[in-house]
Amino acid sequence: MSLARQKQEAANPLGSTDRHDFLTVAALALAPAVGLGIARFAYALVLPDMRADLGWTYADAGRMTAANALGYLIGALFAARTISAGGAFRVMVSGAFACVVALGLCAIFRNDALLNAAWFLAGIGGSLAFVAGGVLATGIAQRHPARASFLLGLFYAGPGLGILLSGVGVPLVLEQLGPGSWPAAWTVLAVLSLPLAFGLWFAKGEMRPSPAAGQERAPVRRMAFLLVGYFIFGAGYIAYMTFMIAWVQNQGAGAGFQSLFWIAIGLAAMVSPWLWAGVLKRRLHGRAFATLTGVTALGAALPLLSGAKPVLLASATLFGGAFFAVVAATTAFVRRNLPPQSWASGIGVLTVSFGLGQALGPIGTGLLNDFTGGLSGGLWASAGLLLAAASIGSLQRDLAASPPLAASPDSS
Structure with a gap:
């Protein structure tokens, strides 16, 4: 990219950055919105009702978070190999939809082991979606050196979006439906995540990252x-x-x-x-x-x-x-x-x-x-x-x- 182009981008961040690339990164931000903002952190919103209904100790509640974190770690360890084999876009979308499935399973299961397994799946899916989306976002940012920080910031705003959206509805659903309504809350989270996962298709044109x-x-x-x-x-x-x-x-x-x-x-x-x-x-x-x-x-x-x-x-x-x-x-x-x-x-x-x-x-x-x-x-x-x-x-x-x-x- 020419020095003149970089100066132009720095002076006008949105107007000069290619519109398609900006919208693509905005779509890619939906991956961490689902994979982290909802499929990792939204559990905190449902936990009090689950703990009361299922008779959990705090250690039981912590184990479910640990299962998600372990899934995230395993997904991160295998992300590079998976992306090389299947392509970053495909891995990102698959990870996001794995999170949606996991959220739906949490609405169905009442057994501790099955709930932990579902949340473990959410951890793997969230990790793959986040890492693969980050690879694609970084590739776009490299095409706009003067605006790389802005574009990557847009991608990393995704988790906050997922946290915000889950906070809008889940506490109110739990209050309206009363004790033991946590399966309905998980259903709300799954339904909320589904259009976000489909939104990743707006980034379909960005199939390959820059060569490593x-x-x-x-x-x-x-x-x-x-x-x-x-x-x-x-x-x-x-x-x-x-x-x-x-x-x-x-x-x-x-x-x-x-x-x-x-x-x-x-x-x-x-x-x-x-x-x-x-x-x-x-x-x-x-x-x-x-x-x-x-x-x-x-x-x-x-x-x-x-x-x-x-x-x-x-x-x-x-x-x-x-x-x-x-x-x-x-x-x-x-x-x-x-x-x-x-x-x-x-x-x-x-x-x-x-x-x-x-x-x-x-x-x-x-x-x-x-x-x-x-x-x-x-x-x-x-x-x-x-x-x-x-x-x-x-x-x-x-x-x-x-x-x-x-x-x-x-x-x-």
Whole structure:
């Protein structure tokens, strides 16, 4: 792309970016909306009614989140091979529809093992949809270097959209239908996800990503502080996203406020890719990760200080506005410090670390909640883990005095 074209795009982000590419990325954002926003996080909305109706302990509830996280980890580990075999678009669509099927199965099953299996399937499908969609979105962004950050931000706004949409209807359905109506809530989520999955067909023309560079192993030992911090972050953030609606409900909040709380998380998550763009671009070493994880920790701690509704909404806004940006911070670190042929390895090892934390965190938090007889112990643990993750991540240093891609227009 010519320098003149890049300057034109930078001056006018929407008007100059090819309309078809912009709309394609907007369609691709529906993949994480289904795969993450709904098929990972919406469980929190249904959990209180499921737990009461099925007689679950908090550890039982945490195991279902862990099953989803384990599915996500397995999907991420096999995503590259699956995309090479079937094509990114096909894998993305298949993953999204697997999530829809899993949501429907959760509306049918009452057996614990079957519910966990269905949510495990949602984790695999969500991972494949997100990774494959990200591959396609990155390929489009590379055609518009000056607007790469904007286009990738549009894709990463998808999870927030899914959170927002699920928050609009599920709490009200549960309130209207009464105790034991969680199968209806899962049905609503499946019906909501179906048109979003079909919407991915608007991206059908984007069948192939750019050719991948040769693969080289990332220097894992030199990334140790970031890897450990990311593992702890995975364990800490998922506890909040699993049990926070139950906490809000225990504070006496009705369906309307529960909906507002979840929508606040979704809206904040939607704007976070652009809100933190400057931090991701300017904060070197592990500082962006530490800053964003610290903001997430503050959001997680606020409800423990006060159950007032303004404080709870502040918690939702802070947490929602930062937690997904932490993922972007790790990606920015890899792209800034490693050559392109090591990106897949670097992101892959970070994904494994994060995924293990996500899988173990809900079980440990659930056991702690059962031991203490309430949710406060688990939420204190969530905030403490996030603070520890920020502290450890802050020790990470860039891997070279002159990072290879520090000036790359899409490194943020």
